[in-house]
Amino acid sequence: MPSWFDDELSKIKKMRGAEGSDTGLDRQRDEFRQQFLQAIEATVWPAFENFVVNATEHDFPASLGREEDAKGRLRAVHIYILPISGAEASPLALETCTYKIAMQMGTQRIAHMMNFQNRNNPRIKNEFDFQGLASLTEPNVDIKLKRFLELSLEYCKGPPSL
Numbered sequence: 001m002p003s004w005f006d007d008e009l010s011k012i013k014k015m016r017g018a019e020g021s022d023t024g025l026d027r028q029r030d031e032f033r034q035q036f037l038q039a040i041e042a043t044v045w046p047a048f049e050n051f052v053v054n055a056t057e058h059d060f061p062a063s064l065g066r067e068e069d070a071k072g073r074l075r076a077v078h079i080y081i082l083p084i085s086g087a088e089a090s091p092l093a094l095e096t097c098t099y100k101i102a103m104q105m106g107t108q109r110i111a112h113m114m115n116f117q118n119r120n121n122p123r124i125k126n127e128f129d130f131q132g133l134a135s136l137t138e139p140n141v142d143i144k145l146k147r148f149l150e151l152s153l154e155y156c157k158g159p160p161s162l
Contacts, residue, residue, distance in 0.1 A: 028108075029105055029108075032103075032105070032108045032133070033073065033103065033105070035133050036074075036103045036110070036133065036136075037074055039133060039136035039137075040074065040077055040101075040136070043136055043137065043138050043141055044077060044101060044136055044141055045077065047138065047141045047142065047145060048064045048077060048079050048145075049064065051064075051079060051081075051145050051149075052064050052079065052081075055081050055083070058085065059085040059086050060081055060082060060083045060084065060085060060087070061081070061082045061087055061088070061089030062079065062080060062081040062082070063079070063080050063089075064077065064078065064079045064080070065077070065078055065080075067102075074103075075102060075103050076100055076101060076102035076103065077100070077101050078098055078099065078100040078101070079098070079099045079100075079145075079148070080095055080096075080097065080098055081096075081097050081148075081149075081152050082096050082097065082156065083097065083149070083152045083153050083156045084156050095117075096116070096117055096152075096155075096156065097114075097115075097116055097117075097148070097151070097152035097155060097156070098113075098114070098115045098116075099112075099113070099114050099144070099145070099148040100112075100113045100114075100115070101113075101136070104130070107130075108132075109130045109131060109132060110130070110131055110132065110133060110135050110136060111128065111129070111130050112127075112128070112129040112130075112131065112135065112144055113126075113127070113128050113129075114126060114127040114128075114147070114148050114151060116151065116152070116155045117155075127147075127151070129144075
């Protein structure tokens, strides 16, 4: 006896028709994903690597990483930094300041997220910016990285005095 779950899956298969999953929306998403990957490899990743090299040359613990979806496809890249000279680079300490660029497939936008301990600080606020693929150009990524460094340095001065 088929369940309501089976019925829903059957409806989806019928809606997609003979083409299978190769609908216009799927092609559009695949193209968006491909453009995102190209921009990450050509522009963002080299800029992130350079940022981490410069940070470690200044004795700041820093790392970068990639995040994948359940199918193993790239969905985001991030940088962690703790801009305190000589600080211990524990995983939790490194997440003090995070800049993440994530693909938002549903809206086909790019999220630029700067988080500082994932909470608001009276002096430094988390920043979120949602733009198109054009935001992944070298000049724009450089501006974002500079802003991230400025905010990270300010945030790590310590708690605001009361």
